[in-house]
Each structure stands twice: as structure tokens, then as C-alpha cells.
Amino acid sequence: MATSSLGSAAAHRTRPTGWVFRAVVSAHVVAIVGQPVFAGVYLTGDFDSLRWHAVGADVVTSIGYLQVIAAIIVWARLRQAWPFLTTTAVVAAETVQYFAGLDGALWLHLPLGVMTVAALVVQFIAVWRQPLLRRPRAHREARDA
């Protein structure tokens, strides 16, 4: 993994805050992958799967809001803004997705669902491919300059 290439010093390890964020993102991915599964089974005529799809929607959306909180903490403690920005986008999409589903607006519900899953997968890769480090102030200023 990329983690090893970045050295083993304590400063280069993922902090507890980072681990929490990774855990929430991982749970989010697991939960959201269940949604197309239930939808597909429902459309074969399995009525109960609609209820699981609805429960899944509640779970996914709830994890989404937890992820927003985790991302705010990451931002505050690790000075990394991208987890918050991408999470906000994903959660906004999920909220629209939730109501599109309730309204039966399938033209929106289906493509947005696929895109939300894809976005979360990208986020999953992003949080696991390297440690979530506290961004050193100097580094940031140097780059921003």
C-alpha cells in the first residue's frame, strides 16, 4: 500500500480521527451497495425487498450524515478539507435520491443512484490508498504559494 512508501514515523500514521472517517466511509459503501441489490430483487416481484430498500435508504442516509460529522472533525483536527467537500456532495445527492425514490421519479432515481455509488467507491479508494495525515501548516503554505 501507499502507506508504507510514506514512512513509518508516528507523524506519518493515520490518526484516530482518520480511522473513524475511514470506518464511516467503509460502512457507507457496504450499506449503499445493498440498495441496488434490494431494488433488483424487488423488481423480480419480491414485495418485502421494497421495505428493505426503504430501510436501506434510511441507513445509507443516516451514515451519510454521520460521515458529514466525521468529515468536519477531519477538517478541524487534520486540516484536510476534501473529505468534507466530497462528503457534502455525496450526502446532497443521497438526499435528492431519497425523495426521488419516494416520488417514484425513476428517471432521476436510477442514474443518480448509480452515480452516488460510484462517488462513494472513489471516496473509499481515496481514504484507503494513503494515510490520512494532519496536514503540516508549512507544507500547505508552500503549495498554496
Next chain:
Amino acid sequence: MREHDEGRSGPAHGLTRRRVLGIGGALGLVAATGLSTAAALARRPSITGAELRSAVPLPPPFQVPLPIPPVLKPVSTEGGTDRYEITQREASAEILPGVRTPLWTYEGTFPGPTIESRRGRPVTVTHRNELPVPTVVHLHGGRTPAASDGYPTDLVLPEDWHDTTTHTGHGSEHGMHDPRAVVTELTRDYTFPLDQRPTLLWYHDHRMDFTAPAIWRGLAGLHIVRDDTEDALGLPAGPRELPLMIADRAFAADGSLAYPALDPTLRERPGVHEPHFAGVLGDVILVNGAPWPVHEVDTARYRLRILNASNARHYELEAVTDDGRRLDLVQVGADQGLLAAPITHQALPIAPAERYDVIIDFSGLPVGSRVGLVNRLGSGRTRDVMAFRIARHATDDSRVPRTLSTDLPTWRRTDAVSVRDFSFRAGRMRGGHGWLVGGLPFDPARTDVTTRLGDVEVWRLVADVHHPIHLHLVGFLVLSRSGRPPLPHDAGLKDTISLRPGEAAEIITRFDGYRGRYLFHCHNAEHEDMAMMANVEII
């Protein structure tokens, strides 16, 4: 490798900010393009089916007076039974002004003649088939013994039908056969006990594989059941009770009804051309067989007995005055008769084969003004349905009682001995497209559901696109829609429920009345012809 090196030289997360923004921007653009394409291409409101365009000029709306189908006179009323005779024959009519349209008819008219009957007084109709194809009559919503229910293979053959391999299955070339079919030649007696709640029924052709084009060509008529209790309610009656059979059609250049049949003779090969696989929609809206008609009314309440006899078109009806005000549509009855209490709607969705019994009040409207019956799901010419012109002031002694009926069934979930799930969706059948129930195409020789006479069951129906699901023999109550409470128009006893794309419904019913083989099916007539039917055996 260069990517990696470049990444490592960059800030904490291995990619340059420029590259992150580039990738993010590209994905965002793809997502936005995808969603706006979906928004642009989607049918909103969603519609299942494809519209045929008429090749003749269409008349302006609200010119033709609303015809009322003639009431058929019985040939005999002896022995406690009303006997009727109906000849199914070819005829032509001037549906569009100045255009002759050949039709298949019951008794030479479209719609066919209306049969007026009383609850519990049996009716026998002798149908004589003088059409060029086999036919079979089903009384939709009738509580009818299986032998008279018009099973799709119980054909009445015309005189010169020399086909030894009579169509008794979807695609007879595959040799599907129904050993239980009762085929007669030329005539058949259908006996309807009519031991059921008073309501508006309709009769139509139900021939295997060819129901949709037969109805399209004109084989449909109304059948009303009444009783003393309903008569005593004081609802608008006589000329203030209007049957409205709404149906869309399209016209070919020669004035005939256009229909995309693979076999225009409707003798051999069933099915429609691929673009119309999901259903055939017309661009002309007929009410009682007249295009966008107008009806002169008093400033009084009217009782509208609305039937959607279209093959595939759904409507969402609203009544709009000249100044854009919406009149209340007060529903008093559903498919299977009176509600417990009236329900006021602003707009009323109606799927193929559904019926609504609706009171509309024209009192207080200025004489000379007009009320349009509008279809909110339509566009262009299909947005208009018909109009009422306020012709004169009048007194009105009708009323809409707060309690309409007290005899609705009270089945509860706990009464159900079985809960069954059915999917209604598109799929593959015998190497082509079809419409399936529970993953299977219709087979008359297969029993899909076996139930005991008197059993209460809960059925859970799931749809991929619009499917109006109809059960023969029984009425049902709607328990839920997509896990939520039923919609206002789901009230009362129904025999057809409209499922919208991705929607599910739970219904509860009691299989009583008669034993035997009955159908349940999608009443999108094209879906029905493409195998979306299944059998219930009541033992």
C-alpha cells in the same frame, strides 16, 4: 511510474491539486450530463406505450355532440331472466366528420349497446359471431360462472373458419394447446347471474392473442347493474346520469382505425410492431365513440359513470371552467360499486379498464359557459377529452348522501390464508419480447394459483412500468401502495388496480362466488396479448 513520482512530489494525498480538480471536474461534468440527459429524455409524466399519428385531418374539439349508447331491449323477460341477442358484425360509422370508418361492432354500433340489469336478476346474452375471426366475450367486473366468463380460448368460431389449428395459445406455431377450451360455432349463450353490487361493468372481446386489436376495432360495450338501494339514494339520474366510455384511437388515410398489428387480418400472427410493444396509444380521444364531444347540461349535479376503455392510455381527469377554476369531482363509486362515503378529488387518475362513479356540480355556472374535461397526462390534442356546455338554468332535487353504502367487505390481513407475490414485468419469451407475470408468459394449461372457494388472500403486486392489474370474478380492497397507505382514489371495492412504474400494491380479496378457472392479467391490452396473464383455479 511517472504518475507515481509526480504524485509523491506533490502534497499529502499523492496527486497534484490541479489533477484532483481535473478528475473531479470531469466526473462532475459526466454526472451532470447524465442527469440532464435523463431529465430531458424522460417522459414526465411517465407514459407506457407509443402514440400512433392519424393520417387524416382531425376535427376541432367540442363540435360533435356526445352520443349516448343505445340501451339494448331484451328479446324476452320470461322466467325471471332477461334474454338478449347480440350480433357481432362488421359495420362502418362516421366517427370523424366526413370520414367513414369500418369497425367490428356489437349490433352495428360503437360502443356496443348498453345492457341495463338489476342485481340478482340473471341475464343471458346470445352472441352471434359474424366477424371474420373467432371471438369471445368477457363481462369485465362481472361475478360470472367460469363457463360464461369468456376465457380466452373459449372461442366462438365464425361460419367459414377452416383453421384446424385454432389459436388456443400464444403463438400457435409452438403448438400450445388448451385442453379445457370450450369452442362453439357461430353462437354462444353467456349467462350472467349478476348477483353482485350495482356498478358499471363493460363487455369486450377477450380472444387469445388478439384482444387489443379487437377492442380497438370496436368490440366494447357497457353493462350497468342497479338495485333498489342505490336507486333510493337520490343521486342524479335519467338524463343527468351519463355513461362516458373514454377511448383513444388513431385513423389511417383511408379512414380506417390504424393499428400496428403484425398481421392486419388478425387471423394468424399475434403481436404489434416493435415500437408499440409497450402499448398502442391513439391521438384522437373518443368519448362514447365521438371525438372530443360536447354535451349540453343544466346548472345541476350530474352523475358521470366513467370507463377508460383505452388499450393503454392512462388519464388524469380534471374538470376546468372557462376561467380556469377546477370543479370538484366527487367520487361516489369505484369499479365494484358505491363507496362507503363520497370522496372529493380535484383530479382523478384512471387506468385502462378502471371505472369511476363521479358527481360533478354545474350549479352556479353561467349559462353559455363551458367546462372542459381535461387529461393532465395528455399533451397537445390528447390533453382535451370532452366539454360540457352550460345550456340552461334548472332545479335540482338530487343529493349526494354522506353514507352511500354499508355493505363493503371488511377483510383484514389476519383473515388471509395466503400471501402471494407477483411481478409484472417485461421479459424474454420464446425467443422474443413478452410481458410476464411472476417471470412466466401465459399458458392456458398451467395453473398459476390454486385457492379454495371462500379463502381470503393478500396479493402483493410489483410492476416495472405501468400495469393496470385486473382480477376476474372478484373485487378487492387496496391495503397499501409501495408500503404506504392507499391513495384517495384507491377507495372502495375495485377489480382493476393501476400500478405505476416501480410501484407495488397490496390487495386483499375473497375468492367466492364460483369454482373454476379464472384469469388475472394486465389490462394494458397489448401487454395482455403478449402473455401478461395468469390462471387462478378456485377449487
